[in-house]
Amino acid sequence: xxxxxxxxxxxxxxxxxxxxxxxxxxxxxxxxxxxxxxxxxxxxxxxxxxxxxxxxxxxxxxxxxxxxxxxxxxxxxxxxxxxxxxxxxxxxxxxxxxxxxxxxxxxxxxxxxxxxxxxxxxxxxxxxxxxxxxxxxxxxxxxxxxxxxxxxxxxxxxxxxxxxxxxxxxxxxxxxxxxxxxxxxxxxxxxxxxxxxxxxxxxxxxxxxxxxxxxxxxxxxxxxxxxxxxxxxxxxxxxxxxxxxxxxxxxxxxxxxxxxxxxxxxxxxxxxxxxxxxxxxxxxxxxxxxxxxxxxxxxxxxxxxxxxxxxxxxxxxxxxxxxxxxxxxxxxxxxxxxxxxxxxxxxxxxxxxxxxxxxxxxxxxxxxxxxxxxxxxxxxxxxxxxxxxxxxxxxxxxxxxxxxxxxxxxxxxxxxxxxxxxxxxxxxxxxxxxxxxxxxxxxxxxxxxxxxxxxxxxxxxxxxxxxx
Amino acid sequence: xxxxxxxxxxxxxxxxxxxxxxxxxxxxxxxxxxxxxxxxxxxxxxxxxxxxxxxxxxxxxxxxxxxxxxxxxxxxxxxxxxxxxxxxxxxxxxxxxxxxxxxxxxxxxxxxxxxxxxxxxxxxxxxxxxxxxxxxxxxxxxxxxxxxxxxxxxxxxxxxxxxxxxxxxxxxxxxxxxxxxxxxxxxxxxxxxxxxxxxxxxxxxxxxxxxxxxxxxxxxxxxxxxxxxxxxxxxxxxxxxxxxxxxxxxxxxxxxxxxxxxxxxxxxxxxxxxxxxxxxxxxxxxxxxxxxxxxxxxxxxxxxxxxxxxxxxxxxxx
Numbered sequence: 001x002x003x004x005x006x007x008x009x010x011x012x013x014x015x016x017x018x019x020x021x022x023x024x025x026x027x028x029x030x031x032x033x034x035x036x037x038x039x040x041x042x043x044x045x046x047x048x049x050x051x052x053x054x055x056x057x058x059x060x061x062x063x064x065x066x067x068x069x070x071x072x073x074x075x076x077x078x079x080x081x082x083x084x085x086x087x088x089x090x091x092x093x094x095x096x097x098x099x100x101x102x103x104x105x106x107x108x109x110x111x112x113x114x115x116x117x118x119x120x121x122x123x124x125x126x127x128x129x130x131x132x133x134x135x136x137x138x139x140x141x142x143x144x145x146x147x148x149x150x151x152x153x154x155x156x157x158x159x160x161x162x163x164x165x166x167x168x169x170x171x172x173x174x175x176x177x178x179x180x181x182x183x184x185x186x187x188x189x190x191x192x193x194x195x196x197x198x199x200x201x202x203x204x205x206x207x208x209x210x211x212x213x214x215x216x217x218x219x220x221x222x223x224x225x226x227x228x229x230x231x232x233x234x235x236x237x238x239x240x241x242x243x244x245x246x247x248x249x250x251x252x253x254x255x256x257x258x259x260x261x262x263x264x265x266x267x268x269x270x271x272x273x274x275x276x277x278x279x280x281x282x283x284x285x286x287x288x289x290x291x292x293x294x295x296x297x298x299x300x301x302x303x304x305x306x307x308x309x310x311x312x313x314x315x316x317x318x319x320x321x322x323x324x325x326x327x328x329x330x331x332x333x334x335x336x337x338x339x340x341x342x343x344x345x346x347x348x349x350x351x352x353x354x355x356x357x358x359x360x361x362x363x364x365x366x367x368x369x370x371x372x373x374x375x376x377x378x379x380x381x382x383x384x385x386x387x388x389x390x391x392x393x394x395x396x397x398x399x400x401x402x403x404x405x406x407x408x409x410x411x412x413x414x415x416x417x418x419x420x421x422x423x424x425x426x427x428x429x430x431x432x433x434x435x436x437x438x439x440x441x442x443x444x445x446x447x448x449x450x451x452x453x454x455x456x457x458x459x460x461x462x463x464x465x466x467x468x
Numbered sequence: 469x470x471x472x473x474x475x476x477x478x479x480x481x482x483x484x485x486x487x488x489x490x491x492x493x494x495x496x497x498x499x500x501x502x503x504x505x506x507x508x509x510x511x512x513x514x515x516x517x518x519x520x521x522x523x524x525x526x527x528x529x530x531x532x533x534x535x536x537x538x539x540x541x542x543x544x545x546x547x548x549x550x551x552x553x554x555x556x557x558x559x560x561x562x563x564x565x566x567x568x569x570x571x572x573x574x575x576x577x578x579x580x581x582x583x584x585x586x587x588x589x590x591x592x593x594x595x596x597x598x599x600x601x602x603x604x605x606x607x608x609x610x611x612x613x614x615x616x617x618x619x620x621x622x623x624x625x626x627x628x629x630x631x632x633x634x635x636x637x638x639x640x641x642x643x644x645x646x647x648x649x650x651x652x653x654x655x656x657x658x659x660x661x662x663x664x665x666x667x668x669x670x671x672x673x674x675x676x677x678x679x680x681x682x683x684x685x686x687x688x689x690x691x692x693x694x695x696x697x698x699x700x701x702x703x704x705x706x707x708x709x710x711x712x713x714x715x716x717x718x719x720x721x722x723x724x725x726x727x728x729x730x731x732x733x734x735x736x737x738x739x740x741x742x743x744x745x746x747x748x749x750x751x752x753x754x755x756x757x758x759x760x761x762x763x764x765x766x767x768x769x770x771x772x773x774x775x776x777x778x779x780x781x782x783x784x785x786x
Contacts, residue, residue, distance in 0.1 A: 006611055006612060006615060020469065188469050188472070190469075190471055190472050193472045194472070194475075197476070443479065446479065447482075447483075450483065451622050451623075451624075454483075454618075454619050454622040455619055455620070455622040455623035455626075457596060457615075457619055458596045
């Protein structure tokens, strides 16, 4: 089920009513409701893959329980390895099998050897697989590292894995944040309810009004880049930067808002990423749940920045390549990761990624120097998005070539600029909503957003991150 | 919790009341000449009124199939059976498949003329656009269908456009495209489903003036860019349609029109169609420059006139 579908707007109030009015006295009943509604939510897309979530849940539930029971570290390590092999195996089979097989075939073909047979599979990518496998893996790793005690309550654990607001596109939750909330009694708070609804509204606005309006323009420009001038290609890249931000942060907003309605606090996933002053700051603001996951479960275990410059750079490259690959089984994503690594390394070498030294930029910080840095970072990130959006590397390089060396001012598809400006305006007003405005103004704004959402509503237009 | 529920209800009351008012005016609104009525709903209404008639031939298409007239088939009919033009604006193979299923559940279908081009071969489920959605009689999506009608009235441009029309004023360019202009007013034959637009009447009245005017040159300008073909899902639907033809022993013709003044139905698409369907039943006009470069076969850049429809009709075997 998609957040931007009519079905969801029937489903959510029903879950809300059952959750707070019928099962509110019994925590177990509430958790069973979360679990069944989460499975129902997922099955609406394809019930066949429910088995996969259930299996993933089962494996990590038993591994989680058994890790602390082992007498030796070797045995604990073995169980952790089982979890990693299972989760990465499932991910590898469904997401990367064809990519690696095809890439291998291309490689051996390029040196003159043509195999008689090679087996690529007709596999459907189960929605959300990259998200929930990372979530279950982090649970087992945290138990192994004794940062977390395993739960024996299978229903609660299964609810943690499949919690429907964040099941298919994150935020990728950590067990030590979400699981204790599922295990303890929730209480409805008026302020949480209002913030939750507000987040759902702004999320729908970003997705339906901005991202879905920019989507056909982006598609047209990227599909016909050979016939368009460099100026229009810049517009296409900027539009995509706005589209993917609105698409993904919109989803996260709706997810966080929906969870809030159920009394659960999910982690922040976006924090005005396009206001970053350098790429390392960008990665502390963009898809925070994923970048912090890679930091905690890959970068630091590899040695982080504590083993000298060479190894630190190697670790950064590994993290960004894997992060690129996480987004999709295509060399364009790998290259996007490498591109970001090369942008990240200079600021790392300048020690700019030190959290203590570089504070997160705030929207109110409008010094000229800051603005120049923000624009520079936005342009670099936008260039990176060209790799992300292109069908293949050749198209990406041709697109960039035309952008830079065949620039003209004959802009086609200018209508998208209005949507980008509209987003900026709404973000500014929304960011200050608790500070300045009267209730009449707030309600006026909500009605305006709702009218725009309904008039542009296109039930079932997919989210970009569902592909990852 | 009480305060929360109360505030939500207070907030939603105006929205729900407004939607209910729009919904209650449905029958009045769709009969306005400037509102583009949902075509498949209209055609089903006609078929239901004609339940005593025996239809066995159907033209399945979209706005780009309207040059082929069902009454040509009726003139050749040797018994009382009739042909019907079942088209849908923006119709694609998803619409054709569902419409075909609906029609075979109601009629003894003997012949189908199916229009497939570069645009309609691209699979697209209903996109919540009232004018191009399938009637819920066909796919049972009542909620989506009526929501798509109501949502139009949440767009201020639509409301302003209607006010312009009601007060008989000419809309500003900014508001164009939300309601029909006079040239797009149309009437539908209540037996065959054939549609006649004001522009068809204009061509009949003064053909030379119509084609030689600068205004037509503007209409003739190609602004279309084809979407990429999502091959797998399109293939699936083409196979599904073919299997219906085979199971029900339906005599079919696939027409590939030369749309948009150039070869917008790609070779890859034509090959796919010929591979799935019997090649002798495929009338391929996609590479016919004598047609797509001849403006006298068009009524605007993407729609052909009846003259070209006559050529298609002459090629269909009986």
